[in-house]
Amino acid sequence: MDGRAEHTAGGAVPRPRMNAVVLDRFGGVGELSSRRIPLPEVGADDVLIRVESAGVGSWDAGEREGEYDGVFGVASSFPYVLGWDGAGAVAAVGRDVTRFEVGERVYAATMPVPRGGFYAEYAVVEAEFVARVPDRMPTGQAGAMAWDALTALSGLDLLGLRPDETLMVFGASGGIGHMAVQLARHRGIRVLAVASGDDGVALARRLGADDAVDGRRDDVPAAALEFAPGGLDAALVTVGGGTAERALHAIRNSGRIAWPNGVLPALASSPGAPVSHYDGDRSRAATDRLNAIIEAGSFEVHVARAFPLERVQDAHRALDDHYVGKLALTVG
Incomplete structure (x- = not known):
C-alpha cells in the first residue's frame, strides 16, 4: 500500500x-x-x-x-x-x-x-x-x-424543464431510465415512461410516472399524443433504435432531446427537435445534489x-x- x-x-x-x-x-x-x-x-x-x-x-x-x-x-x-x-x-x-x-x-x-x-x-x-x-x-x-443516477440528473439539468412540463423517458425501466423517472417527478415534471415489458411498465408506474407504456408492444407515438396533444416538451433517451426514433417525433419542434453519450444504436435520422449529446457529471457538486434529493424523499x-x-x-x-x-x- x-x-x-x-x-x-x-x-x-x-x-x-x-x-x-x-x-x-x-x-x-x-x-x-x-x-x-x-x-x-x-x-x-x-x-x-x-x-x-x-x-x-x-x-x-x-x-x-x-x-x-x-x-x-x-x-x-x-x-x-x-x-x-x-x-x-x-x-x-x-x-x-x-x-x-x-x-x-x-x-x-x-x-x-x-x-x-x-x-x-x-x-x-x-x-x-x-x-x-x-x-x-x-x-x-x-x-x-452512481453513474446511472448522475447521468439521469445531468440529462434533466440539460433539458431544464419546469414543473408541469412534459417529459418522455425512453427506456424508463432500465438503469438510467428508472432513476430518471424518480428525479423528474421530484421536480414536478409530468412523465410519460416508455418501458420494456409488463414488469417494466409496473416499475415505472410504481416509481411515479404519470403514464407508462410498453415500447415493445404499444403504439408509443399514439400514447404520446394522448399524453400531450400539443406535443411533448422533451425526451430523455436511454435506449436507441427504430422505436425510439419514431417516438421522438412526438416531441415539439421547439422542444429538446437529451441523449447520453454511449446510448446505442445512434440516431439514423434527425427528429424535429434538437438533440443534445452529453456525459454524466460525477463531481462532488453533482453527488451532493443527488444526495439531497434522496434524503428529501423516496428514491429507489x-x-x-x-x-x-x-x-x-x-x-x-x-x-x-x-x-x-x-x-x-x-x-x-
Missing part, C-alpha cells in the same frame, strides 16, 4: 493483496476470472473503498470485449478490473483527504482505466468523486446507483438481481436477458 495513505482501519489495510475479477485480455464472458492481485495504490487525494456492492452495467460487456480500448487516451493494461460504480466502507484515505473517515459508508462513480474498477474487494477513487451513502439507502442499492435503485463476485460470468450473461432496473455484484 502506498505510504502516502495515513488513516487506516487498525493502522493498516488488512491485506496487501485482494480478490478481484480480472481480464488478462479482452473477449467473451469466459475471459472473466477471479484471482488475487495487489491492492491499488492510494494517492494523496484518494479514498480506498472496501467494496460491498458493485453495479453491473450494459457497458461492462462492451468494455470486456475491448470496445473502450484507448478511448480515454490511456493505454489499457492487464490485469484489467471492470466496474464503474460501487459502494462500501472507507478503508483508507490519502494524506490530503479530510472529508472522509475510515469506516464511513460511501459510494462512487469511477473509470476503470487506468487503476481498476469495482469488481474487486478494494477500489481506489479520487475523493472528488466519492460521496457518503444517504442514511436511508441500503449499500446494495448505492453500489448500483431497483436491483433486479445481485450475484456473488464468484458468479460474475453469470452476471454478464444476464445482461443479455430481460430484466428491469440494474444488475449488481455482492462483493463483501
Whole structure:
C-alpha cells in the first residue's frame, strides 16, 4: 500500500493483496476470472473503498470485449478490473483527504482505466468523486446507483424543464431510465415512461410516472399524443433504435432531446427537435445534489438481481436477458 495513505482501519489495510475479477485480455464472458492481485495504490487525494456492492452495467460487456480500448487516451493494461460504480466502507484515505473517515459508508462513480474498477474487494477513487451513502439507502442499492443516477440528473439539468412540463423517458425501466423517472417527478415534471415489458411498465408506474407504456408492444407515438396533444416538451433517451426514433417525433419542434453519450444504436435520422449529446457529471457538486434529493424523499435503485463476485460470468450473461432496473455484484 502506498505510504502516502495515513488513516487506516487498525493502522493498516488488512491485506496487501485482494480478490478481484480480472481480464488478462479482452473477449467473451469466459475471459472473466477471479484471482488475487495487489491492492491499488492510494494517492494523496484518494479514498480506498472496501467494496460491498458493485453495479453491473450494459457497458461492462462492451468494455470486456475491448470496445473502450484507448478511448480515454490511456493505454489499457492487464490485469484489467471492470466496474464503474460501487459502494462500501472507507478503508483508507490519502494524506490530503479530510472529508472522509475510515469506516464511513460511501459510494462512487469511477473509470476503470487506468487503476481498476469495482469488481474487486478494494477500489481506489479520487475523493472528488466519492460521496457518503444517504442514511436511508441500503449499500446494495448505492453500489448500483452512481453513474446511472448522475447521468439521469445531468440529462434533466440539460433539458431544464419546469414543473408541469412534459417529459418522455425512453427506456424508463432500465438503469438510467428508472432513476430518471424518480428525479423528474421530484421536480414536478409530468412523465410519460416508455418501458420494456409488463414488469417494466409496473416499475415505472410504481416509481411515479404519470403514464407508462410498453415500447415493445404499444403504439408509443399514439400514447404520446394522448399524453400531450400539443406535443411533448422533451425526451430523455436511454435506449436507441427504430422505436425510439419514431417516438421522438412526438416531441415539439421547439422542444429538446437529451441523449447520453454511449446510448446505442445512434440516431439514423434527425427528429424535429434538437438533440443534445452529453456525459454524466460525477463531481462532488453533482453527488451532493443527488444526495439531497434522496434524503428529501423516496428514491429507489431497483436491483433486479445481485450475484456473488464468484458468479460474475453469470452476471454478464444476464445482461443479455430481460430484466428491469440494474444488475449488481455482492462483493463483501
